[in-house]
Amino acid sequence: MLSKRLETLHPYVPGEQPKDRSYIKLNANENPYPPCKAVSAAIRKVLADNRKKLGLYPDPDSLRLRKAIAGMLNKTGGVLASSSRARKSLPFKITPDMIFCGNGSDEVLSFLFCAFFDSGRPLVLPEFTYSFYPVYCGFYSIPMLKIPLKSDLSIDAEKMTEASIANKSPLIFANPNAPTGIALKRQEVEAMLQKIPENEVCIVDEAYADFSDESCLPLLQNHRNLVVVRTFSKSLSLAGMRLGFAVASPELIQPVFTVKNSFNHFPVDVLAQAAGTAACESYKYYEKNARKIAEERDSFIQFLHEHGWTTTDSKTNFVFAKKEGTSGKSVYEAAKEAGILIRHFDIEGIEDFVRITVGTKKQMEKLKKILLERF
Numbered sequence: 001m002l003s004k005r006l007e008t009l010h011p012y013v014p015g016e017q018p019k020d021r022s023y024i025k026l027n028a029n030e031n032p033y034p035p036c037k038a039v040s041a042a043i044r045k046v047l048a049d050n051r052k053k054l055g056l057y058p059d060p061d062s063l064r065l066r067k068a069i070a071g072m073l074n075k076t077g078g079v080l081a082s083s084s085r086a087r088k089s090l091p092f093k094i095t096p097d098m099i100f101c102g103n104g105s106d107e108v109l110s111f112l113f114c115a116f117f118d119s120g121r122p123l124v125l126p127e128f129t130y131s132f133y134p135v136y137c138g139f140y141s142i143p144m145l146k147i148p149l150k151s152d153l154s155i156d157a158e159k160m161t162e163a164s165i166a167n168k169s170p171l172i173f174a175n176p177n178a179p180t181g182i183a184l185k186r187q188e189v190e191a192m193l194q195k196i197p198e199n200e201v202c203i204v205d206e207a208y209a210d211f212s213d214e215s216c217l218p219l220l221q222n223h224r225n226l227v228v229v230r231t232f233s234k235s236l237s238l239a240g241m242r243l244g245f246a247v248a249s250p251e252l253i254q255p256v257f258t259v260k261n262s263f264n265h266f267p268v269d270v271l272a273q274a275a276g277t278a279a280c281e282s283y284k285y286y287e288k289n290a291r292k293i294a295e296e297r298d299s300f301i302q303f304l305h306e307h308g309w310t311t312t313d314s315k316t317n318f319v320f321a322k323k324e325g326t327s328g329k330s331v332y333e334a335a336k337e338a339g340i341l342i343r344h345f346d347i348e349g350i351e352d353f354v355r356i357t358v359g360t361k362k363q364m365e366k367l368k369k370i371l372l373e374r375f
C-alpha cells in the first residue's frame, strides 16, 4: 500500500509540545511576547465584517500581505532589534514581486528546494544547521555535501565556497545559524557570493536576523542568485499562524509561484493574510520586543559566563551553552523537573550543549535560579 518514496523519508523532530503539564517553554525559539493588539483586531475584523469571507478562497498570491512585508523591510532594513538607522537603510527598494509568501518558512523552504535543487549536483550546507534541510534533501532526493563547522562552531565560509565552486553546487545555510546562534557578517556572505557560480542559488535562512546586527537583504542588489528566507514565527510572535516568506530577484521568485501553483494554490489562509499584514504595519511594537529579547539574551550570556558556562556568541533569540563536566542531557532534565523545557540535541559533536530560548525577564530569572542550584 505504501509508496517507495515513503521509505526514504526521515521526518523532522521539533521541540516538545507537551499537553500534560504547563511548562515554561524555552525549547522552540517561540517569542515570549504576544502579537500586538492590531493583529487580533485584524482577525476579529475579518470575522465581524463578513463571515462569508471564510467561505471564500483567499487571495492565492497574498498581494496585500506582500506589499506590507515590503513596506516593513524597507523601513527596518530587515533587523528589528537594531536601533542604528545606518544599518537599517537598504541600498534599493524591495518590491512585492521580490517576495513569495507561504504557510510557514518551512513550506517556503520546501518550495525553494523543489524549484532550485535536484539530484544532479550536491547541495552544500554546514554540518550543523537547521535540521529541516537534510529532511527536504531526503524528500527531494538531493545529495548533500556537509561542510564541518570551524572549531569555534562558526560556519566555515571558505570551505563552503570552495565546495560550491568545485562541484558547481548551490548552497544553503541559516544566518545566524541554528542551533549555534552564531552569525556570519554580511561582508563574509558577500565574499562568498562574489566567488560562487552565478548560476547556482544561495539560500540564506534569516529566521533569526531580526535579533542580530545585520541582514543580507542589501546583497540582493548585486546578487541575482541570492534568496533570503524569513519567518513570522520568531520575531513577529506568530508561530501559531504559520507564515514565512522568501525575498529574491523577481526572476527567482517567479518559479517559486510555479511550484506553489503545482502543489497548493492557496497556502496562506484569509486570517493569516490579515494577521500578517497587521503585524508588518505594527513593526514598531516588534522592534521594542526584539530589543528587549536581545538585551535579555546578552545579560543571560553574561550570567552564564560568570558562573563557569561556555556559550557561543549568539545573535538570535536563543543561547547555546554548556558547562564543563556536565552533560547537556542532565541540564535539560533538571530544567524539566523544575517546570522549564529547554532543548538538548543527542547528536555527536554538540551533545554537551543545551539550546535555551530567551524568554521574559521573569522566566529567565527562574531558570537562572535552577541553574545556580543544580550546576
Ligand SMILES: *Cc1c(COP(=O)(O)O)cnc(C)c1O
Binding pocket: 029, 103, 104, 105, 106, 107, 130, 174, 178, 205, 207, 230, 231, 232, 233, 239, 242, 243, 244
Ligand atoms: C524556526 C525556523 C524555521 C521555521 O519557521 P516556520 O516559519 O515556523 O516554519 C526556519 N528556519 C530556521 C533556521 C528556523 O529556526
